[in-house]
Amino acid sequence: MFWNKGAERIYGWTAEEAAGRSLRELLYGDDYNSNLRAYVAAVVATGEWSGEIAQRRRDGSCITVDARCSLMRDVDGSPRSILSINSDITARLAVEEQLRQAQKLEAIGQLTGGLAHDFNxxxxxxxxxxxxxxxxxxxxxxLRRLAEMSWAAAQRGAELVHRLLAFARRQALEPQVVDLNSLLNGLDALLRRTISQDIEIEFLQPADLWKALVDPAQLETAILNLCINARDAMPCGGRLTIETANISLDEHFADWKADAASGQYVMMTISDTGTGMEPNVLARAFEPFFTTKEAGKGSGLGLSMVFGFAKQSNGHVKIHSRPGEGTTIKMYLPRAAQADKEITSSPSRSKLPRGSETILLVDDNELVRTYAATQLASLGYKLVSASSGQEALDTLREITDIDLLFTDVVMPGRLSGLHLAEEARIIRPNLPILFTSGYADNAQGDLGFGIHFLRKPYRPSELAVKVRLMLDGNA
Structure with a gap:
């Protein structure tokens, strides 16, 4: 009977077009019985009704409205019409859903981080x-075979924990100055063993590439994930192209969203000639646990891990894909300002470096503390252990000949590992400090460039080499 300007704006029908037509034809179509009749019956029975209703626009698109309905009566009290005041809440519901998803991911991240801390x-x-x-x-x-099986199973567990932490952006990163061309050259043989022989791999690398500031181990994992995804998208063969380039982004760069920062980046582009993605798949490509692969063929953590790693590294990821045209993923990594440093490889256990210095070992987990103390003592070091930041600080005040502070980052109480380091610097300004953690808690601060760090779970050889480098001043 009546159709105002607001209804014209929401639904797309003019008042002249809508007048005299049925609501079923205008707004409901096949959903007439499940939507319109339900609330009409409620209005007639009680005199009023309010709630959310699914409707459609003139162009066929679906919307949700918040409807408030009142029964209008004749002078004799018999029902005459229904006054319905509708508000389009489609956009609001979409934002609320995004917020719920963000809160869910944040909750998963907090749960993952807490579990990962203990698991690591x-x-x-x-x-x-x-x-x-x-x-x-x-x-x-x-017996050796049993020990190897135990090691392999634990290693797989560690990899799973790292993947979960990556998408939650809570993995403990150790950024270093990295030559991306050299890193890719080092991965060349591994990639060719991993990728099918009917897939051609091409590297395009400029000679003047900038150095990137990034965790090299996690970057290698991200590259492998992207290349494996590209391989799976080319079951009948094709071409995989990996290209590096220098790029400067200004604040007006049109392709970027608001969360992208301007600056200089080292860009790596991985392109395939595979099947590509449908728009609905592309929109969810970075969602954790979303996968189009068969059950048991993928965890859905690969791309979300890459996305989380890039963002946590102060970089960005963009993806472009069309069905039948392949997929291109660009990863932007921040340019490093520091000079490159030589990376020392880990020796075999039979040649592990030894020492006789005194190390203050701080970890609230008794098992880890005992394990690390045993390993370091077997290499000749003298150990002083503490189970909290405060206990370690008291020890530093009492014992003056400590040569290295080796502390966990995440610890309960007033003094975390980073806070302990700040207090320790006041007492001993030149004391070498080595941090360890399997979980980056935002409340603990950022582990940035210049922080010496050993990621949990660490191997005995990694512990031995890192400690010796710290003590020798070469870390």
Whole structure:
């Protein structure tokens, strides 16, 4: 009977077009019985009704409206018409859903981080002891095989924890100055073994590429994830192109969203000639646990891990794909300002560096503390242990000949590892400090460039090499 300007704006029908037509024809179509009749019956029975209703516009698109309905009566009290005041809440519901998703991911991230902190402590002990057993049981093949199985299973667990932390942006990163061309050249053989022989791999690398400030180990994992996805998108063969370039983004760069920062980046582009993605798949490509692969063929954490790693590294990721035209993913990594440093490889356990210095070991987990103390003592070091930041600080005031502070980052109480380091610098300004953690808690501060860090779970060889580098002043 009546159709105002607001209804014209919401639904697309003019008042002249809508007048005299049925609501079923205008707004409901096949959903007439499940939507219109339900609330009409409620209005007639009670005199009023309010709630959310699914409707459609003139162009066929679906909307949700917040409807407030009142029954209009004749002078004799009999029902005459229904006055319905509708508000389009489609956009609001979409924003609320995005907020719920963000809150859900944040909750998953907090849960993942808490579990990962404990799991990485346990895996540090399991991996380290399993590696020691593998070395010491060289004469007993049966027992050595069991130790190797334990090590392999724990390593897979550690990789899963790292993937979960990556998409939650809570993995502990150790950014270094990295030559991306050299890193890719080092991965060349591994990529060619991983990618099918019917897929051609091409590298395009400029000679004047800038250095990037990024965690090299996690970058390698991200590259492998992207290349494996590209391989799976080319079941009948094709071409995989990996290209590097220098790029400067200004604040007016049109292709970027508001969360992208201007600046200088090292860009890596990975392109394939595969099947490409439909728009609905592309829109969800970076969602955790979303995958188009068969059950058991993928976890859905690959691209979300890459996205989380890039954002946590102060970089960005863009993806472009069309069905039948392949997929291109661009990863932008921040340019490094510092000079490059030589990366020292880890020696075999039989040649682990030893020492006789005194190390203050701080970890609230007794198993990890005992394990690390045992490993370091076996290399000749003298150990002083503390289970909290405050205990470690008291120890530093009492013992003056400590040569290295080796502390966990995430610890309960007033003094986290980073806060302990700040207090320790006041007492001993030149004291070398080595941090360890399996979880980056935002409340603990950023582990940025210049922070010496050992990621949990760590192997005995990694612990030995890192400690010796710190003590020798070469870290």
């Amino acid at each position: 402590n346990l895996l540090t002990v399991i991996l380290g002891n399993a590696e020691v057993l593998v070395d010491r049981l060289s004469d007993d093949k049966n």
